[in-house]
Amino acid sequence: MSKNKDVLGEEQSGPLMADVARLAGVAISTVSRALANPGRVNEKTRQKIDAAAKQLGYTPNAMARGLRVGKSNIIMIVLPGSLYYGASQVIPQVLQSINKSLIQGGYNLMIANLDRDEASERHILDLAFGGTVRGAIILSSKLPEVDGRSLASAGLPIVSMLLDMSEVGLPSVVTNDREAIREATNDLLGLGHRRFLYLAGPQENYHDVERFAGVIEALRGAGLPESAVVRSGGRLDYQQGFNIGLEAADDFGALGDKPTAVIATSDDMAISFMSRIQSMGLKIPEDLSIVSFDGSPVCAFCSPPLSTIEQPMEEMGQTAVALLLSAIDRSDKPRQLRNVIRSRLIVRASMATPKA
């Protein structure tokens, strides 16, 4: 029985299963079955029930169902605050891709921000332990852990995206950063470059390690020493990639033996770096070649157009969701924890043969 009261100011509550049952002339449980397992009910009664439900505009109550079956249909995505910064377009792409895949599977997406304060950790843990969410996709290297509660021990399926956490047992969807940047470096070597500047991200994290390793591997392959690359950036307190690029440009100006090619770990850094470098009178790519990471659409419209390594966010999101849902449905462990999605170098005019 709908609790609708005609008194204004009262909470409205839509039609209940009981209302549908009464209108269709059947028991509540029959309605329940007709809606959930349409197969286990007489075709004729099912039609009666469907008609009644439609007539009343009935919508099942998700919380009541969730409580009863002991499961929610909400997945949370854990976003570190630092990811929000910059032009990388990563967040919208990831969210749209993941949400789309989730909805097809009957799930909803909830956002959880993981900042550096304990409150945000506690909040995420409440979501996990309070039964609000059924699984999590994390884009953070650190799992929330407060007061003995830990996201890892919440009994919740978790999939890591962007960061490889297969070593701690989490299914992970990552790109082949190291390989991609190695190939990009090889391209630069092939053009004749012998001295490099590497713009590190804000943290000594997985990506930084992998990407720098890719550069080193390429150098080794060409018989060059590690000293052929100079590191810049990597400041923990800089979240805006743009700032890193500016600082790095200043660093570059102060450098003695100048590199002829720059490898940036994000498009933001590359864009602001290039801007300042050009205002210092240097020409791209004549004086300096640049390649970066992220694949932001805006790179195509820089002057000169910027070479960048595109990360297939759409596919990563789909894969992450697929892994998560399979972990939820059949609780079997995935065959391989580490799932690599290949990224792709988009070559543009910012790379050329060195002048001297």
Place this chain on the structure above:
Amino acid sequence: MSKNKDVLGEEQSGPLMADVARLAGVAISTVSRALANPGRVNEKTRQKIDAAAKQLGYTPNAMARGLRVGKSNIIMIVLPGSLYYGASQVIPQVLQSINKSLIQGGYNLMIANLDRDEASERHILDLAFGGTVRGAIILSSKLPEVDGRSLASAGLPIVSMLLDMSEVGLPSVVTNDREAIREATNDLLGLGHRRFLYLAGPQENYHDVERFAGVIEALRGAGLPESAVVRSGGRLDYQQGFNIGLEAADDFGALGDKPTAVIATSDDMAISFMSRIQSMGLKIPEDLSIVSFDGSPVCAFCSPPLSTIEQPMEEMGQTAVALLLSAIDRSDKPRQLRNVIRSRLIVRASMATPKA
């Protein structure tokens, strides 16, 4: 009693209120009170209960509470698919700002995509009528409506953001688009520009109308006819702002009496437009001045740096949440439906006096 079974493969379920009650030696209802209304319980027993809860790592079940009190603590944000495109950085900023404000109020944020298909509408309606969400913030001009169910009649507090929907009774948080673009146009007039190109957004929507009106108002103020501005863009099927800019640049090339200033309704359009215009041999700002909308950080690093009208997304998000929560708590109507947050023109080198 926690249903933990030591059998592997069984669903884990954390400690219940009953477990806390037993450990503290009190009744379940007392635990409930101690946690919800700490004032209405003896200080000493409250401490016992808190200790027991902490020891067990108890987290209240959100669905059970929601079912009982008939309210959820989830807010949904309705994002139109078209908003995801481009470099405008609008989505991440909005999400972060809104989520932060919501969490402070004890709410969580759920994402709902509104595409052009009926399925996405139905999905949003299920969320609303199924009791999953307690309120909605919409960034879409159209409210989902399928099979007689309509989001407007879901009995759910709704706040519109970016788009002014005060005319249909929805509290709205908008920027002063028209005024801001009028002032920007005035600045261009002051520099000596008399002929303009206006790059319209993908739809004849609220923003387009407002912004174009701002241009016209400025022209009128200067005694110029409406024909002083040429419209370009505004194609419905183009979602990527970058493409609009490219098309518009081609349109510009074919134009007879060439404008000397461009007003773009998004940074994406302006960036790609400028890129192609420059590759056609024209110089910015000598041959053509440009100003655009969005305030993307990347504009500062274009060549030349791009003047843009910054929309204070952070403040808009906070205001939207404040409106929504006040509508939830005290169900009184807000004094004013239309809430205007002032945007701000950031002047950069892309604007100058016309050559001829």
Place this chain on the structure above:
DNA sequence: TTGTACGCGTTATCAC
């Protein structure tokens, strides 16, 4: 195939 009865975990209403 359909109906009856109970329980999911919590909060609110009542007595005590």
Place this chain on the structure above:
DNA sequence: GTGATAACGCGTACAA
């Protein structure tokens, strides 16, 4: 101030 008890709306054994 505290404890027993009845809901909240739905799913699912079990019986019919």
